[in-house]
Amino acid sequence: MxxxxxxxxxxxxxxxxxxxxxxxxxxxxxxxxxxxxxxxxxxxxxxxxxxxxxxxxxxxxxxxxxxxxxxxxxxxxxxxxxxxxxxxxLPRKTKFSRQAAGDGTEQIVAANIDTVFLVTALDADFNLRRIERYLAVAWASGAQPVVLLNKSDLHADPAAARATVEAVAGGAPVLVLSATHDTDLSAALAPWLAPGRTVALLGSSGVGKSTLINRLLGAERQLTSPTSAAHGKGRHTTTHRELLVAPSGALVIDTPGMRELQLWEVAAATLEETFADIAALAARCRFSNCAHRAEPGCTIQAALDAGALDLGRWSSFQKLQREQAYAARKSDPRLERETKAAWKKVKIPGASPGAFDKTAANSSDHNAIRA
Ligand SMILES: Nc1nc2c(ncn2[C@@H]2O[C@H](COP(=O)(O)OP(=O)(O)OP(=O)(O)O)[C@@H](O)[C@H]2O)c(=O)[nH]1
Ligand SMILES: [Mg+2]
Ligand SMILES: [Zn+2]
The missing domain is CATH 2.40.50.140 (Nucleic acid-binding proteins)
Structure with missing residues (x-):
């Protein structure tokens, strides 16, 4: 070879x-x-x-x-x-990392990947907030994220679900498919399966990652099991990450479903890209150090009141931002400084501290936390 x-x-x-x-x-x-x-x-x-x-x-x-x-x-x-x-x-070109569940250290889920297939199922697993979280980590990995909405056969209106996801996907392609029912799977995914290209499939247990891989391999190479039997009890059917060679010549990495994905080294600038709508709103708050709580002229609160900004998305962003700040501080003080610099780009000219960093746990910044 x-x-x-x-x-x-x-x-x-x-x-x-x-x-x-x-x-x-x-x-x-x-x-x-x-x-x-x-x-x-x-x-x-x-x-x-x-x-x-x-x-x-x-x-x-x-x-x-x-x-x-x-x-x-x-x-x-x-x-x-x-x-x-x-x-x-050898140095890594890209890496998808998370915080290990037990000790909080960096765990590399997959290295040197060109594309991340973020797999979710159009059943009870479907969760926009989780997709946002995976996207943030995927953008930070350096690989291209592609959202796969699997099990379309179980959903009454897959096109509507796709539109909902596209609204938060920040330009990442969003595909609707059924690993068990579609006949043209390889063709639909061909753009990311060229020879020598590496794709990692990530997502919760039971969404159909291994089923998809078996379809791409054209063989029952990976064990799969019905959602209720294995996943309901919190078990994973796939227990190891494994890189496999597909007939197309692509390298595909199967992974065990993740119960949680704690952020690791997602730069603040990456969150800003993932939540560009929120960054744009915050930049227009009257006070550049607006905490987006009850300040006059807060465009975030106004958008929440008007229903233009979804409360779930706003909470999701705040949660990721807190985690981001925590992970950055833990891993590298330099990163924390860069983080602050990145957030400070989102501000009204002439005014000091960042429009954004007060909800984060940037405790060393005197503007960071308000009681
Ligand atoms: N109805 C339907 N079922 C599907 C589809 N894709 C996968 N499944 C079923 O979902 C169940 C779980 O699939 P797996 O491929 O084992 O899921 P996984 O993501 O690899 O799970 P872990 O290995 O635990 O992370 C199996 O019973 C599959 O047959 C689909 O498109 N439609
Ligand atoms: Mg599996
Ligand atoms: Zn505000």
Missing amino acids: HLSSLGWDDFFSGHFAPFASDLAGFMPARVALEHKHAYALLAAHGEVTATCTGKLRHDATARADLPAVGDWVVVRPRPGEAHADIHAV
């Missing part, structure tokens, strides 16, 4: 150059599956299992420094064994 069909390009070969120039026998490979302590890798000559060297594990200061599914790694095969040692992780 040619490396380019696994997504290898100039970006990665540039970073691999220092390893290629000696006689140490290093080669690149892509992480397809992560077991407890070992990885299944795809390399030019096929599949190989691998483990990290002690040095790589020792030098890692965070979990995110270790390989994740989709990563390109530098390996050296052990002579005479079907095993390789991972010496380094």
Whole structure:
């Protein structure tokens, strides 16, 4: 298999150059599956299992420094064994991260993805607020988000649902489909499934990610199970992230459904893009440091009263903004400064602090929190 069909390009070969120039026998490979302590890798000559060297594990200061599914790694095969040692992780082009449920550290859900399919189902799972949250993280990942509204066969008016989602999607394509009923699935998704392109499917448990992947692969490769049986009890049918090669030549990553998606390193500017309507409103509040509560001349409150801004969307934005500020502070003080700078762009000329940052938990800013 040619490396380019696994997504290898100039970006990665540039970073691999220092390893290629000696006689140490290093080669690149892509992480397809992560077991407890070992990885299944795809390399030019096929599949190989691998483990990290002690040095790589020792030098890692965070979990995110270790390989994740989709990563390109530098390996050296052990002579005479079907095993390789991972010496380094090449820099990531994109990464979809979240805050790990237990310890709040960064967890990389998928690395080096070109496209994120945000899968939701047009059944009881349908939740606009969740879509907004996924979109914010997807925009921050560097990959292109595409919203897939699956199970259209279960919805009376899929076109209306699509219009509702388009209104919050910030320009991301929104597709209506049925993984079990559509006959032209591969054609509908073809724009994102070109050879060597990587797509990660993300979304709650039971929305049909694995069903979609099986359709794209043309084989029952991934286990699926009826929503009521498995998902109702909070179990996931898919338990591992895995990168698979589709007949189209695209690399597709199946993931276990996420119960929650806590933000990780979503820049404030990204939230501003995701909620451009709110940014535009806030910029027109009379006071640039308006907290959008009861201030005179507050365009946010006026829009909420008039029904022009949905209260759910406003709450969703405030919640994400608080999380964003918290995650940014936790991960990197520099990021927090950038965050503030970004928000301060949204202000009335001549007036000081940002129009936006007071609802965030930016406690070091004296304007940030009002009792
Ligand atoms: N009616 C209908 N059912 C679907 C559709 N797509 C998937 N399903 C069903 O939904 C159930 C869950 O599908 P899965 O593919 O296992 O869901 P998943 O997103 O991979 O779930 P996890 O692996 O737990 O994250 C299965 O019973 C599928 O047959 C669809 O378009 N319409
Ligand atoms: Mg699955
Ligand atoms: Zn206001």
